[in-house]
Amino acid sequence: MDMTDDLRARAAADVFDEHLRLSTELRFAEDIDRNVSPSCVVLDRRGVFHGHDGVKLLARWLGEELPNARFTYTNRLVEGRVVFLEWTAEADGARVRDGADSYVIEDGWIVAQTIHYTVEATR
Numbered sequence: 001m002d003m004t005d006d007l008r009a010r011a012a013a014d015v016f017d018e019h020l021r022l023s024t025e026l027r028f029a030e031d032i033d034r035n036v037s038p039s040c041v042v043l044d045r046r047g048v049f050h051g052h053d054g055v056k057l058l059a060r061w062l063g064e065e066l067p068n069a070r071f072t073y074t075n076r077l078v079e080g081r082v083v084f085l086e087w088t089a090e091a092d093g094a095r096v097r098d099g100a101d102s103y104v105i106e107d108g109w110i111v112a113q114t115i116h117y118t119v120e121a122t123r
Contacts, residue, residue, distance in 0.1 A: 007034060007108045008107050008108035008109070009108060010108040012078055012080065012081050012082075012083060012103075012105035012106075013078045013083075015035050015105045015108055015109070015110065016076075016078060016083045016085075016103065016105060018031075018034065018035060019031055019035045019036075019110065020073065020085075022034070022035070024071070028056075028059050032052050032055055032056065035108075035109065035110055036052060036055050036109065036110045037106075037109035037110060037111045038051055038052055039051060039111070040052070040054070040055060040109070040110055040111055040112065040113065041111070041112050041113075042054055042055060042058060042112070042113045042114070042115060043112075043113070043114045043115070044058060044114075044115045044116075045115075045116065046061075058115065065091075065094065065119045066089050066091035066094055066096065066119065067091055067092045067093070067094075068091055068092050069089045069090065069091040070089065070090050070091070071087055071088070071089045071099075072087060072088045072089070073085060073086070073087050074086045074087060074088060081104055081105050081106055082102070082103070082104060082105075083102065083103040083104075083105060084100070084101075084102050084103075085099075085100070085101045085102070085103070086099065086100050087099035087100075087101070087117075089117075090122075093121060093122055093123045094119050094120065094121055094122055095119075095120050095122050096117045096118060096119060096120070097118070097120065098116070098117060098118050099116070099117040100116045100117070101113060101114060101115050101116070102114045
């Protein structure tokens with residue numbers, strides 16, 4: 001079994017844990033390559049986004065909306081292939097108090113995600 005096979009054999013909880021760790025470490029490119037399916041579908045308030053390009057665009061927008069953000073994960077639930085995350089963030093001039101994401105993880109990949117958050121100005 002090679003490294004790719006090992007990645008695809010991971011449980012949903014392991015994929016999710018690594019996704020959060022790499023994101024916290026600002027290692028977005030590595031996270032996307034290792035954990036996000038090339039055919040991933042993400043539903044966000046702005047529309048439907050596909051694949052690595054869609055995930056990269058959403059990550060860029062999040063960084064622009066919440067510069068230098070400090071995230072707090074307030075609730076993490078994993079049941080089989082389904083994951084739910086609640087979060088808050090404090091950033092330069094903005095905050096989020098209602099972040100909520102859900103994920104479907106299959107064969108070691110995040111294959112679907114929903115994202116919800118409201119950015120509030122703090123200045």
